[in-house]
Amino acid sequence: MQKTINLGRTAPARGKLRHQSQQRRDALAPARTAGFAPATGPASWLSGTALPALALALMALAGTHAPVQAQELLNVSYDPTRELYREVNAAFAQKWIADGHEEPQIETSHGGSGSQARSVIDGLNAQVVTLALASDIDKIAESGKLPEDWQSKLPHNSSPYTSTIVFLVREGNPKGLTDWGDLLNDGVEVITPNPKTSGGARWNYLAAWAWAEKNGQDPRQFVGDLYRHVPVLDTGARGATTTFAQRGIGDVLLAWENEAYLALEEIGEDQFDIVVPSVSVLAEPPVALVEANIANDDQRALATAYLDFLYSPEGQALAYKHFYRAWDDSAADPEDVARFPQLDLVGIDHFGGWKKAQPEHFGDGGIFDQIYTNKDTASN
Amino acid sequence: MLSKPLIQRTAMPGLGLSAGITLTMLSIVVLLPIGALLLQGAQFGLANIWDTVHRERVWAALFLSFRLAFLAALFNLVFGVLLAWVLVRYRFPGRRILDAAVDVPFALPTAVAGIALTALYAPNGALGSLAAQIGWKIAYTQWGIFLALVFVGLPFVTRTVQPVIEEIETEVEEASATLGATRFHTIRHVILPMLTPAALTGFALSLARAVGEYGSVIFIAGNIPLRTEIAPLLIVIQLEEFNYDAAGAIGIAMLVISFSMLLAINLIQIFTRRRIGHV
Amino acid sequence: MSDATSATIARAPQPRARFRNATEETPLARAVLIALAVGGLLLLIFAPLAVVFAEALAEGWGAAVASLGNRDARSAIQLTLLITALAVPLNAAFGIAAAWLITKFDFRGKAFLITLIDLPFSVSPVVAGLCIILLFGANSLIGGWLVAHGLPIVFAIPGIVLATVFVTFPFVARELIPVMIEQGRAEEEAALTLGASGWRIFLTVTLPNIRWALLYGTLLCTARAMGEFGAVAVVSGKIRGQTATMPITIEMLYNEYLSVAAFSMAALLTAFALLTLLLKTMLEIRHADQLAATRRH
Numbered sequence: 001m002q003k004t005i006n007l008g009r010t011a012p013a014r015g016k017l018r019h020q021s022q023q024r025r026d027a028l029a030p031a032r033t034a035g036f037a038p039a040t041g042p043a044s045w046l047s048g049t050a051l052p053a054l055a056l057a058l059m060a061l062a063g064t065h066a067p068v069q070a071q072e073l074l075n076v077s078y079d080p081t082r083e084l085y086r087e088v089n090a091a092f093a094q095k096w097i098a099d100g101h102e103e104p105q106i107e108t109s110h111g112g113s114g115s116q117a118r119s120v121i122d123g124l125n126a127q128v129v130t131l132a133l134a135s136d137i138d139k140i141a142e143s144g145k146l147p148e149d150w151q152s153k154l155p156h157n158s159s160p161y162t163s164t165i166v167f168l169v170r171e172g173n174p175k176g177l178t179d180w181g182d183l184l185n186d187g188v189e190v191i192t193p194n195p196k197t198s199g200g201a202r203w204n205y206l207a208a209w210a211w212a213e214k215n216g217q218d219p220r221q222f223v224g225d226l227y228r229h230v231p232v233l234d235t236g237a238r239g240a241t242t243t244f245a246q247r248g249i250g251d252v253l254l255a256w257e258n259e260a261y262l263a264l265e266e267i268g269e270d271q272f273d274i275v276v277p278s279v280s281v282l283a284e285p286p287v288a289l290v291e292a293n294i295a296n297d298d299q300r301a302l303a304t305a306y307l308d309f310l311y312s313p314e315g316q317a318l319a320y321k322h323f324y325r326a327w328d329d330s331a332a333d334p335e336d337v338a339r340f341p342q343l344d345l346v347g348i349d350h351f352g353g354w355k356k357a358q359p360e361h362f363g364d365g366g367i368f369d370q371i372y373t374n375k376d377t378a379s380n
Numbered sequence: 381m382l383s384k385p386l387i388q389r390t391a392m393p394g395l396g397l398s399a400g401i402t403l404t405m406l407s408i409v410v411l412l413p414i415g416a417l418l419l420q421g422a423q424f425g426l427a428n429i430w431d432t433v434h435r436e437r438v439w440a441a442l443f444l445s446f447r448l449a450f451l452a453a454l455f456n457l458v459f460g461v462l463l464a465w466v467l468v469r470y471r472f473p474g475r476r477i478l479d480a481a482v483d484v485p486f487a488l489p490t491a492v493a494g495i496a497l498t499a500l501y502a503p504n505g506a507l508g509s510l511a512a513q514i515g516w517k518i519a520y521t522q523w524g525i526f527l528a529l530v531f532v533g534l535p536f537v538t539r540t541v542q543p544v545i546e547e548i549e550t551e552v553e554e555a556s557a558t559l560g561a562t563r564f565h566t567i568r569h570v571i572l573p574m575l576t577p578a579a580l581t582g583f584a585l586s587l588a589r590a591v592g593e594y595g596s597v598i599f600i601a602g603n604i605p606l607r608t609e610i611a612p613l614l615i616v617i618q619l620e621e622f623n624y625d626a627a628g629a630i631g632i633a634m635l636v637i638s639f640s641m642l643l644a645i646n647l648i649q650i651f652t653r654r655r656i657g658h659v
Numbered sequence: 660m661s662d663a664t665s666a667t668i669a670r671a672p673q674p675r676a677r678f679r680n681a682t683e684e685t686p687l688a689r690a691v692l693i694a695l696a697v698g699g700l701l702l703l704i705f706a707p708l709a710v711v712f713a714e715a716l717a718e719g720w721g722a723a724v725a726s727l728g729n730r731d732a733r734s735a736i737q738l739t740l741l742i743t744a745l746a747v748p749l750n751a752a753f754g755i756a757a758a759w760l761i762t763k764f765d766f767r768g769k770a771f772l773i774t775l776i777d778l779p780f781s782v783s784p785v786v787a788g789l790c791i792i793l794l795f796g797a798n799s800l801i802g803g804w805l806v807a808h809g810l811p812i813v814f815a816i817p818g819i820v821l822a823t824v825f826v827t828f829p830f831v832a833r834e835l836i837p838v839m840i841e842q843g844r845a846e847e848e849a850a851l852t853l854g855a856s857g858w859r860i861f862l863t864v865t866l867p868n869i870r871w872a873l874l875y876g877t878l879l880c881t882a883r884a885m886g887e888f889g890a891v892a893v894v895s896g897k898i899r900g901q902t903a904t905m906p907i908t909i910e911m912l913y914n915e916y917l918s919v920a921a922f923s924m925a926a927l928l929t930a931f932a933l934l935t936l937l938l939k940t941m942l943e944i945r946h947a948d949q950l951a952a953t954r955r956h
Contacts, residue, residue, distance in 0.1 A: 074898060082915045109897040110911060114620035121622075123797025123806060124814045124896045139622050143798075194603060196617040232520050233603040235616070238914045242495075247502040249520070266916040364618075364626065372605035373436060388765035392847065393857030395764055401756035402772075405749070409824050410778055413790035420793055459699055466696040470689060476940055478697065480933055481704045486882040487932030488711070489906035490889060492925040495913070496707035507706060531703055539879055543838045543872040563684055578837035585780055585833060592783030595889050612783040619789070628793075631786040638781030639774060646770040646777075 071104045073302055076126035078113040078199065078285070080237060080259050084322040085130070091318060092309045096302070104302055112236060113199040120145065120290065127294055127303045130287040132199035134158075135354035137288050145292035159284035160310035161324035164345060165200075165207040167275040168244065168253040168260045175251045179277045180211040183252060184225050191250035193240040194233040195362050201237070202362055203283045204254040209361075210346040211279040224371045245272070256283070258323035261339075282345040414635070421632045424625040432629040437605055438614060442630075445611040446637060448522060449590035452529035457583045460537025461575060467538070468545040482535050490532065490595030497528055498600045520602035525610065528597045529590040536589065537582030544578040577649050584645040591638055711929065714922035726912075726920035727927060734900045735908040735924070742816070742904060743884045746823040750880050754831025755873070759861075761832075762839035763847065773836070779828040787825050788893025791818060814896035819904065822890040827880045834876030835869055842868050878939055882932040 077085055089106045096104050109116065109124070113132035120126050121143045131137055134151060141148050151158045169177055175188055183190050193201040205223060212222035232249055234240040237259055244253035245267045255263070260274050287307055294300045309315045313331035320326050320336040329337045351357035361367045387395075421429055432438070467479050485493065501508040501518040511518050518524050548571065556566040594612040602608040611634055618627035684692070715723050726732065757776060761769060779787065795802040795812035805812055812818045846868070850860045888906040895902045903911065905928050912921035
C-alpha cells in the first residue's frame, strides 16, 4: 500500500551508500561497459549478446546476399504489369532453357512507377526496368546507371507495348457519358487517382487536356473543372478502381485500358461498361537495361534476351493477351487484337515530352497544384 | 539548477551497462538515421525548408494531421482507460477475447486495416450505410481519417494503463473507503492520479503514432487537397517527384512539431509524478 | 446500493459477495462501462476483423489455405518470422536497459531521453524508411562503402530488420517505465543493503515485478513487428520470394486482384498475433496463484 502511494519516491538511503569512484567510472565509460559484462548467471544473455547480436545479425544476413549470379535477373516494374510479367517470365524461361541455357531465376518487383525508379537509384539491384513513364527512367539515367540515350536503344521508343486511357462506367451507362465533355455534367462524379502519386493518373489528366484543346475549350479551365468533380483522389490506380468498383463511389473511372479490361474480367462484366472517348493519349511504358547493375557478360546476354523477347511475336502476343496495344500481332490471338477500337491518340510529344510536361503540369506549384489553390480562393 | 548534478549518485548498480545499451541502440536505430535526415535538411537550408513548408496546402495538411491526431488520441485516452479498467477489474463472458482484440490494430498491416475500415464505413458498407441514413458521411471525410487514427492508436493507452491497474492494491481503495470517501471520490482522487503517468504515456504514443500514420489513412481519407489531405501524403508526393529535399523538409517539420509535443507531455508527466511523489 | 444479488458480474478475486464491496462500482455503473467497452471494440476492431476473415473465406477454406501454400507465400511467412525473431529480442534488451536507466537513476535530461525513445513513433513510417535510405542507401557514404564490401543494408534483410526495430523501438521500454516507476526503488535498495549483486537484484527483485509488463511489451512489439508495412515497403525492394514480407505480399496480392490470397495472408498474420495473445492468457492462467500472491502481499 505504501509503495503505491509514494509514486516514484526517491531512495531513502541515497547518499549513504554511494561508491563514488565506481559510479564515476560507469558514468564516464558507458560504451565500454556496454560490451563488457559480468557474464555470470542466467541473465548474461542480456549484456553478452544484445549489442554484438545486432552487429552480427546484420553482418551474417548481409553475407547471405552474395553477389548476383549469372543466371539471376531482377525486373523492376510498375503496378499494372503484374499479370503480364508473371506470364512473360514463365514463357521466357522456357524459351531460354530451350535455347540450351541453364534455368534462369527471374524475379520481379512491382510498385508505383516513381518509387520503383527511386529504389533503383538508391541501389535496388535491377538489371532490367520496365516502368510507366520515360521520365522515371530518365531519372535513373541522371544517376548514371544507364546511358542518357537509352530510349533509342530499342524499337518504338523502347516501348514494346502501349496503352491508352478509357472510361469505365456503371452497367448500361446510366449517366450517358460518351466523351470527355460529358464528365462536367451536373452531378457526375469522376474517380481518378492523384496525378502527383500515380503515373497513370498523369495520362488521365493529359488526355482530358488534349480533348479540350481539340474541341476549342480552354484546357486549363476544363481540367480544373474536371477535378472539381472528383470526390476521392486515391494514390494509385488500383485504389481508384476499388473505390469505384467496390465502394460504389462515382459515376465514371478514368483508367488504363488494360486495367479497365482487367477490372471487367476480375470484378464482373455485368457491372461495368467500357466507354472509349473520341480523344485519348498514347501511353508508352518504356523498358531499359540498367548498365550499372550488369554483373558480367552472361547476365548481359540474359537481360538483353529478356528485353528482346518482349518484342518477339510471342512476347507481343502476351502483351495483347493482357490488354496492351502491342506492335506485332503475327502470333497474337485475333480476338485479343480486335477488341481495341480505333481512336485519336495523342502522344507525349504533343506536350513537349516528359521533360517539359512533368514540371509544367505536375511539378511543385505546377498547373495541377494551382487547380486546388485557385479553387480555394475562388470559393471564398 | 546549478546545484543539480548531471547524474545523482546512487549505489544502484547497472548504470554503465544500461546507459551503454540504451545509448548504443538509440544511436544506431534512431539518432543516426534521423541525423541523416537532418543533415539532408541542413544542406537544403533553413530558408528553403521554410519556403517548402510555408505554403497554404502544406499548412492545411499539417494542421489537419495534428488536429485529428490530437482528437483521436484524446478519444483513445478516455476509451483506453475505460477499457483497461473493464478488462482488469471485471469478469464477464468474452473478457479474454476482448483483451486479445485490443492488440489487433498492431497486428493488422495498416493497409489491410485501411481497406477493411473503408469497406465498412463507405456509403455502401455495412456500417457506412447506416450512418448515411442519418446523413452522416464517414469514409472520404475527416471522420474517416479520425476513425482510422483512433484505430491505429487504440492499443496504446489500454496497454500502458493495464499493468498499472493490475499493480494497484485493493488496500488503497479500502483505506479510502474506510475514511469515508465515496466510490467516485476514490476513483477521482486516488485511482486516476495513480494512472496518470501511464495514461499520459499512452496518450503521447497514440498521438505520435497517429500523426505519422499513412497506410491506413490514405484508403479512407479521400485525399482532396486542403480538405482531407494528410501531411504524410505530401511527403510521398514529394518523393514521387524525386524531390528528397522537399520531402525531407516536410518530414523535418513534422518531426520538430511531434518532438516538441512529446517533450512537453513527458515534462508534464515528470512534473506530475514529482508532485504526487512529494505529497 | 445493497442490491448485491444482481451483481452477476463480480470482481474476480473475490467470491460473490452478499454486500457490495466498498471498492466496487455499482452494478449499473459496471454494466454501462462494460457495454461501452464492448460496443467500442465491436465497431472499431471486431467489425474490420470480420471483414478480413470474411474476405479470406469468400471462396471457402480450401481456397484460403491453398493460397498460402505456394513458394512466394511460404517465403514471405518465413521472412516475417525471421525478421520478428531478430527485431523483438533486440528491442526487449533495449527496453529493459532503458527502463532501468530511466527509473533507477536520477539525471538531467531524462524527459529528453524519454522523448528520444518515443521519437520513432512520431516519425511517419515513410520518413523512417527515407531516413534509412539516406543513411545506408547506395548513394550515401556509409551505404556506398558497405555495398562495395558486399554488405548491402538497404533492399536486403538487414535494412528490413533495422526498419522494424525502428518502428517498434519504444514498445518494451514504454511498457516497463510506468510499472517500474510505480514499483519505486525501495525493494531494490533493500536488496542492495543486504549485499545482493546487480544481476541478482534484477533477477530476483525487479524481474518478478515487471514480468507481466515485459511480456505485454514483448507481445506488442511482436505483433507490430510482424505487421509493419510503411517503413519496410521503402527499404525492402519488394522482390517476390526474397525481400517481400507478409504485409508487402498482402499488398502485392491485393493489387493483383487476388483478394482471397491477400486476405488469407492478412488473416494468418492476425492469427499469429492472436496466438501470442493466447500464449499470454495461458501463462496468466497457469500462474494465477503466483499473480494473486504478488498482488496481495
